[in-house]
Amino acid sequence: MTKTQRLLELVQLLRCHRYPVTAQTLAEQLSISVRTVYRDIISLQQQGVDIEGSAGLGYLLKSDGHLPPLMFSRHELDALMLGLNWVSRHTDPELKSAANHALAKIQAVIPQHLSLAIDHQSLLIASRGEVVFETHLPAIRQAIHQRNKVSLQYKDLKDASSQRVIWPVVIGYFDRVRLLCGWCELRQDFRNFRVDRIEQIEISHEVYPGTRHQLLKRWKEYQQLRYPESG
Structure with a gap:
């Protein structure tokens, strides 16, 4: 492996970590010495790659936008x-x-x-029958990105209709069903809604409190409480 290839591999490894990673870990993954990792980090920093950290604490890639895109394997x-x-x-x-x-x-x-x-692809996607595309999905995605509250006229599986105001956070894509997950103001809890059973939808200009990332974190914690890992 040339030095250029090694530097590109090092950048790719750093890209894969959201938190600081030690030089020892990087050295093991690249099959090189820790001292070589230190030298390569310095070399990348001198070339303008925004890498934060130090020996013993680990390194984190903050930005590599000036580098050309890496080739895909x-x-x-x-x-x-x-x-x-x-x-x-x-x-x-x-x-x-x-x-x-x-x-x-x-x-x-x-x-x-x-x-x-x-x-000439050899890996193909198989579908079971015709896939129905719900017309509400683009608006829902926009509401998720912009933190807008959403008003729904919803009919449940027992055909009972209700009016809900939710804070949308996740769309679950299954083979034949799409689920909208969000905080329901009526129930004061997270609820799931089948998109194909939404009768009417209105995207509010009002935004919910906090950030989308905070709401997503709360939803993930809620999911873990509902579905604890077996062990």
Whole structure:
């Protein structure tokens, strides 16, 4: 492995960690010495890569926007294509269009031999029957991103209708059902709503308190309380 390849691999490893990672861990993953990791970190910092940390505490990549995009391996490309194909087959036209644009960007930066792998894929997505695209999904996604409250006229599985105001936080994509998860003001708790059973929806200009990340954290904690790990 050349030094250039090693530096790119080091940047990629740092990209995969959201929290500081020690030089010892990086050295083991790259099969190099800890001293070489220290030298490579300094070299990257001198080239302008924003790496924070120090020996003994660990290192965290803050920004590498000035670097050219790394090439994808064949396995990475397979994973990306499988995900993009799933989005194209199982989501609404807005996300399908986004997946097509993402694919075009990928094809623009990869070498020709990998581009041929995109044109002749061996990993395919299978669907069970026709997939129904709910028209409410683009508005719901926008509400999630902008922290807007959402008013719903909802009919449950017993065909009982109710009016709800929720703080949307997650959309769950299953094979044939989409679930909107959020904080329900009526129940004062997190609730799930099948998108295909939403009769009417209105996106409010009012935002819920706190940040989306705080609400998402609360939802994840709620899920763990409902579904404790067995052990």
